[in-house]
Every structure is written in structure tokens, then in C-alpha cells.
Amino acid sequence: MLISRAGRRPLTIVLAVVLVATQLAAWPRSVDAHDGVRLRTTAPIVVTAPKKVTVGGRIAFVGDVVVKRKKPRPVAVAERSGGRWRVVGRATSKANGTFTVRVAAGTATGSRVFRAQAAAAHGLAAVRTGAVRVTVTKKPVSTGTEIPGTDEYDAAEALPASYDAVGPKGDWSYLFVDQHGDEQSVRWDPCPVIRWRYNAAGQEYAARADVTRAIAKISGVTGLKFKYVGSTGFRYVGQADPDFPHNADLFVSWASEKQYGQLAGGVVGTGGGLATSAGAGALDVDWRMDVGYLTLDSGAPQIARGFDGSGWGQIMMHEVLHALGLGHAQTSQQLMAPVADDDNYQFGAGDITGMHRIGLRSTDSC
Incomplete structure (x- = not known):
């Protein structure tokens, strides 16, 4: 008051x-739930991304991956295109497993499908998230x-x-x-x-x-x-x-x-x-x-x-x-x-x- x-x-x-x-x-x-996709927090790797971005911008993938003895772990974001997954961005997690990968939104409008993934490392198995869909729209x-x-x-x-x-x-x-x-x-x-x-x-x-x-x-x-x-x-x-x-x-x-x-x-x-x-x-x-x-x-x-x-x-x-x-x-x-x-x-x-x-x-x- x-x-x-x-x-x-x-x-x-x-x-x-x-x-x-x-x-x-x-x-x-x-x-x-308007602007973000959040996967189960119990999974060995999770990621959040905006549902919509405008052309010319960047898509920020923020996530968390399981690590061992606080050793940073390489992670990647892959995009599904032509029936295959292609890596479009890479980063290394922090010691606590958190990471951010930024990918260019590009100049074309439409829907893009991504996932976050990490190869086997430090005795940990390879992991990946489910599909995350991001729509690229025209600038307002x-x-x-x-x-x-x-x-x-x-x-x-x-x-x-x-x-x-x-x-x-x-x-x-x-x-x-x-x-x-x-x-x-x-x-x-x-x-x-x-x-x-x-x-x-x-x-x-x-x-x-x-x-x-x-x-x-x-x-x-x-x-x-x-x-x-x-x-x-x-x-x-x-x-x-x-x-x-x-x-x-x-x-x-x-x-x-x-x-x-x-x-x-x-x-x-x-x-x-x-x-x-x-x-x-x-x-x-x-x-x-x-x-x-x-x-x-x-x-x-x-x-x-x-x-x-x-x-x-x-x-x-x-x-x-x-x-x-x-x-x-x-x-x-x-x-x-x-x-x-x-x-x-x-x-x-x-x-x-x-x-x-x-x-x-x-x-x-x-």
C-alpha cells in the first residue's frame, strides 16, 4: 500500500x-508457459529456449547437464534438418553443469527444431534432451x-x-x-x-x-x-x-x-x-x-x-x-x-x- x-x-x-x-x-x-519450454528437471540434461524469436536475432539455449566431480562438460545444440541432426552451436558447461548456447535465428521465418546434447565424458554416458521447437518470426x-x-x-x-x-x-x-x-x-x-x-x-x-x-x-x-x-x-x-x-x-x-x-x-x-x-x-x-x-x-x-x-x-x-x-x-x-x-x-x-x-x-x- x-x-x-x-x-x-x-x-x-x-x-x-x-x-x-x-x-x-x-x-x-x-x-x-508463454515464452519458454522447460523439460523435466530430473533428466540428466535439460534446456530452456524461447518459443519465439525475430529474424536477425539470437536464440539463447539455457540448460543444465550432469557433471562429475565438478568437471566442466562440453555441450552442443543440434538442429533437425532433412531428417538428420546437425550441430549448430557449442559451449562448455560451468563446474555446476549450467550452460548457455546462443544460435543465430537467421533471416528466414518459420519453425526450427533443436535439442541439447552432450557426448560421453568423465565416465558419464552421452545424454540429450527431447526436441525443442522455436518459431522465427518477422520483426514487429x-x-x-x-x-x-x-x-x-x-x-x-x-x-x-x-x-x-x-x-x-x-x-x-x-x-x-x-x-x-x-x-x-x-x-x-x-x-x-x-x-x-x-x-x-x-x-x-x-x-x-x-x-x-x-x-x-x-x-x-x-x-x-x-x-x-x-x-x-x-x-x-x-x-x-x-x-x-x-x-x-x-x-x-x-x-x-x-x-x-x-x-x-x-x-x-x-x-x-x-x-x-x-x-x-x-x-x-x-x-x-x-x-x-x-x-x-x-x-x-x-x-x-x-x-x-x-x-x-x-x-x-x-x-x-x-x-x-x-x-x-x-x-x-x-x-x-x-x-x-x-x-x-x-x-x-x-x-x-x-x-x-x-x-x-x-x-x-x-
């Missing part, structure tokens, strides 16, 4: 923690331009040289909890560009520019890249099993209290997302975010626009960070605190620590 103390109408923001926790309890093996037609803070991070605005972040550096949390209430680590794959779309229906004002600025500020701190790829008719309103479109990764929309019950009682926004079990731990987290959303209250009056104090800019940054995997902070100095006022409309020290954990890390091989 987020309440404004800045002399304006009290504001309340609630994210979809209850929704996410319920889904984790109901589907402990996977929270989202962009109806907008790349936002500031994508190719060149907007760090100067997000964290100017004179900026003094306040509050405890350790005051941050992950969004997800399991069925026992224990925190679960989560983040997006930091290498691909996160595509986002905007639904202006019912917007309280012409707000897309402020959403763009909020995302750019966060890009400047996290190192994650974003691109606006056009409008959408989709809005997240609390569906038990939402069918997110595949033409974007992050969806921003507006809804009324009647359309989305979570916006009742002064709530002015929700944010969250769905994830797939990271399994092999290639991202060094328990879950990999696959899709995110924020839904803003179309009936919330007297909220300031922009980022000069407590208002819509603050709300948007708060909810975008939920969609990227951050939960609430405990102290009032943090943007991610459940209560918003003029003391926390900018990033606190804990917010920055959390963004570095869910963002691009120096150990990521992009």
Missing part, C-alpha cells in the same frame, strides 16, 4: 503480490521511436553526479514469494531488449511520455534495455490465467475500479508479472521473468503529473520496478516503500541496490 503525504489526496498503490504468490503455490514448476513494425535510456542509458538524469541516495542500502526485496511465504529471487534475462506496449484507453491524461520517462530512468540504473513497439488493446485486469499477447514483454494500461477490483479503496495502480522457473540457475535467481504489466487507475483524480514530486511519475516508476521483479521496501526513504510522499519520489539507496540485483550484472555474458 502506498499513501501520499504531500498535501494531495491520499494515494494508494498495491502490487499483485497475492496473485503471484497464489500462482507459485498452484504451479510450483512454472508460473508462465515499430509505431514509435526508441525511448531515451535504451541505446545510451539515461544515468545522468536517473542518478546525477551530485545525487545522494538515502536510506539503508539493504532495504529492498524481490517480488515473488513461494507457498510458504519465503522470498524467491527473480529477474528478467538482461540480454534481450524488453519490448513494451501502451494502452491509452481510459488514461487519466496523455501519460505515455511520463511512462517513457519512468522506464528511461530505470534503464539508466539497471542497465536493462527497453523499446516502445506500439499501442495495444490488451489491459491486465486480474485474470486468473491471463493470455498475454506475444508481441511485447511489458504491457502498460489503465482501468477503472469497476473493470479491475484491485483498484478499489483508493488503489491507483498495480504491477507484477509472470515467470518461469530458472531451473539451472543460469541467471543466478530462482525465477526468470517472462512478462510484466502495470495497470493504472483511470479514475484517480488530483494526482500530479511528472517527476518533480510525489505523483504519477513516482507511481509509474514504482510499478515498473514491480514488473521487473522488485517488491516493497521497509523504510520510508525508498521509492519502493508502501507509502509515497515527497521524501521518496526519487530512488533511495535500497532501490538502487535492488535495481542492480535485477538488472544487468558484470557477470552477465550478453
